[in-house]
Amino acid sequence: MPTVPDSKLPRIAFAGTPEFAARALDALATFDCDIPLVLTQPDRPAGRGMKLMPSPVKQRALAHGLPVAQPETLKTPELRAPLLEAAPDLLVVVAYGLLLPRSVLDIPRLGCINIHASLLPRWRGAAPIHRAIEAGDVRTGITLMQMDEGLDTGPMLAERALDILPADTTGSLHDRLAECGARLLIDTLPALLAGRIQPVPQPAEGACYAAKISRGEAQLDFARPAGELERAIRAFDPFPGAVMTMQGVAIKLWRAQAIERTGEPGRIVEVSDRGVVIGCGSGCLRVTEMQKAGGKRLAVADFLRGHAFEAGQQAQLPVR
Structure with missing residues (x-):
């Protein structure tokens, strides 16, 4: 002893x-x-x-x-x-x-x-x-x-x-x-x-x-309600970071607000310095802070100077 x-x-x-x-x-x-x-x-x-x-x-x-x-x-x-x-x-x-x-x-x-x-x-x-x-x-x-x-x-x-x-x-x-x-x-x-x-x-x-957070959960499913996705973005900050895939490019979403607006799930409804508005299963998500692989977290106005988004573009939805 x-x-x-x-x-x-x-x-x-x-x-x-x-x-x-x-x-x-x-x-x-x-x-x-x-x-x-x-x-x-x-x-x-x-x-x-x-x-x-x-x-x-x-x-x-x-x-x-x-x-x-x-x-x-x-x-x-x-x-x-x-x-x-x-x-x-x-x-x-x-x-x-x-x-x-x-x-x-x-x-x-x-x-x-x-x-x-x-x-x-x-x-x-x-x-x-x-x-x-x-x-x-x-x-x-x-x-x-x-x-x-x-x-x-x-x-x-x-x-x-x-x-x-x-x-x-x-x-x-x-x-x-x-x-x-x-x-x-x-x-x-x-x-x-x-x-x-x-x-x-x-x-x-x-x-x-x-349950432990997995990287697979980070891929956002825009068929879900906007309020759920807003919470997921906050929950996955700083790890693993919520992700959407647009035209084959993975982009992390760091800040967003659920708003009362309609749009097809995953389709960009509006692009402005105020945010990128994306349709969800119910409501829309206004994304105001984004990051491309290898880049920095940027306010949406700064992000859009180097990455062109247009209304009508469709984010890839996870296979269910």
């Missing part, structure tokens, strides 16, 4: 990978505790040169002078050894990218807690921010939960709600939720460590799954 250092401070290990998790680690680094270990995903190829890049959590951990381990999996005793040797009282998990087996959940004395970007049980799973915007939800938030072996099914410790604003993209809502999650963690830790919080089981009703 590991030897626990003589310290009155709680020992809180951390597991996470993307920027959303890095903000929680920054907050934890300001809390009065020892952080004996940070777990994150292995370095991955990124960028045009496909060089190995450390995760945002690894970068932040090193900046704080914290020890880091990057196991591919936690299924073997050898790969779990660094966490066991760290002897944490608590493990905070935020978008780590690995399901924790029971053998890991049982290591910390106080168990493992997770910061999840939805009001559970709605939007369990990998893409809760995208799916909330895509579905037209008007509210989301952060749930702090005690982890079990299920996918975001553990009992809840605390939650904090946020409104989804009409102009929110996944990028803007991500940033607000990341800050909300970091604050909720720090606000909750004192009572949690003192044993003053009673976990509450998630409600049986209202559970739904936020």
